[in-house]
């Protein structure tokens with residue numbers, strides 16, 4: 440049994456880690472933290488008791504977390520994960536950070552998008568980008584894994600193999616993505632309340648979202664040259680889910696693009712490539728750790744459309760974190776993780 444701490448256990452990704460860990464045969468959550476709920480029993484707060492003994496919610500103190508766990512899942516806002524990661528690593532824990540704190544390898548790039556200097560730049564170069572379909576060998580050996588953002592997960596899974604194989608142009612890539620409201624976290628904000636979100640549909644952070652450089656770093660690595668993308672995120676009145684529609688210029692026929700993606704993901708347990716012309720639906724991945732990819736070349740314009748869906752809380756966050764944990768602990772990559780969606 441791997442003893443795991445969920446730091447920030449009362450937020451959406453923390454609670455999702457608890458839900459998934461409860462069904463995992465080799466994980467035992469031994470420590471849960473929250474500043475506001477410290478002192479309460481987890482069963483009282485959450486309404487469930489996954490193990491015979493109850494857990495007390497603790498304040499997020501590195502010393503205590505290190506006594507109770509060997510791996511920590513940091514489900515806290517970016518900016519706050521940095522120090523916690525450094526403290527836990529120095530105490531011998533392995534860390535999977537769900538926040539954006541360790542995803543950009545370059546401290547100057549981090550500072551320009553997050554408007555504050557990174558306090559542990561040496562850890563930025565050590566951190567492994569936690570996209571298991573691409574970096575599994577590095578993740579197996581890592582002490583610190585930077586779990587990808589939800590939008591980058593949805594966009595990179597279709598794009599990286601095609602760029603790497605030279606089957607799409609590296610210019611004029613457009614990522615138009617829609618997220619469910621849980622993507623914004625569990626905080627109380629008027630703009631995210633029911634009456635504001637229900638029946639609404641909005642773009643936000645237009646041409647300025649901080650997932651843009653995260654995607655560009657990975658795309659540039661795959662293309663072997665600097666790649667720029669246009670990325671527009673939208674908020675849509677779903678609880679969970681991301682739907683990314685990606686526009687690219689193909690350098691090969693549709694059939695070759697399809698077969699290349701199929702082949703790349705043939706032995707990867709959580710990515711499914713659908714036949715050309717069959718669009719995926721968010722409902723097909725809700726609650727599961729799957730990413731489903733559809734594609735079609737538009738015969739009139741010659742443009743390639745890639746359609747990618749994930750559950751932002753599972754493959755976009757907590758499920759991917761446990762997939763990384765499996766790799767880091769020498770367990771089968773898919774152990775204990777759901778492939779079957781909550782459909783409809």
Ligand SMILES: NC(=O)C1=CN([C@@H]2O[C@H](COP(=O)(O)OP(=O)(O)OC[C@H]3O[C@@H](n4cnc5c(N)ncnc54)[C@H](OP(=O)(O)O)[C@@H]3O)[C@@H](O)[C@H]2O)C=CC1
Pocket residue numbers: 446447448449450451452453472473474475476499513514515516517519537538539587588589621622623624625626751752755756
């Ligand atoms: N929601 C999503 O779909 C995704 C989220 N992420 C990232 O994962 C992280 C967690 O997201 P999410 O669960 O949505 O966030 P929430 O706002 O829902 O939860 C945040 C959690 O962190 C705790 N927390 C907040 N501030 C601090 C602090 N200063 N020190 C220690 N603990 C703190 C909160 O409890 P308390 O305030 O009581 O301490 C709470 O448990 C974020 O970095 C987010 O950007 C990544 C991918 C997808």
Ligand SMILES: CC(=O)N[C@@H](CCC(=O)OP(=O)(O)O)C(=O)O
Pocket residue numbers: 517537538539587588589590618619620621622623624672674
């Ligand atoms: C709908 C919504 O607000 N989504 C969040 C992204 C969630 C995520 O992946 O966040 P991190 O990069 O912080 O981990 C946003 O746009 O900021």
